[in-house]
Amino acid sequence: MSTKAEQQAAKAEALAQKARERAAARAGGNRPDPVPEVPASPAAPAVPTQEDRERHLAPVVAAPKAKPIRSTVDLSPLRHQQLKAWCGETAIELGKTRVTTQDLFRVFVARLLTDETLARKIREDLHNDVR
Structure with a gap:
């Protein structure tokens, strides 16, 4: 059975993953796959590779606006x-x-x-x- 700390860590990770998915959806889905999460075991801690770090840190490119942008002008x-x-x-x-x-x-x-x-x-x- 897992400890309360492990349960909280798992819940925090699940919430963080949902937040990343929402952010990627808002950005138009242009974000690369998130860093794969490997559950850490006490015997062998998961260490992301350099490729994982680079993919995770890649900038999110915003999708171009599809809706027209309103501009106004003041005239005498x-x-x-x-x-x-x-x-x-x-x-x-x-x-x-x-x-x-x-x-x-x-x-x-x-x-x-x-x-x-x-x-x-x-x-x-x-x-x-x-x-």
Whole structure:
């Protein structure tokens, strides 16, 4: 029969293993297999190999977010009114019911990240602090 200390150690290890499994699941399951636990016997204590230590210490790589991340912008009332007017005019030109600021910003960011001329102009405006 095991001692109370051994029972507590086994329970602590079981809880730690569950915590490692939850952490790996939250990280998208990209964590390598945990260090194999070999029950220690009084005659021969378990010693993990160098490979076990390296696998256990490997960094957990977070899975890329699948859900869009919300970004907001603060505008003066005048700029907001001008932006809404521009969106309304653009919707009419495109034959759409409306063009939302979300649509505009999504397309703008995509273009900004691929169009070096636009990116250069934006950097100039940022340097001149256009508001």
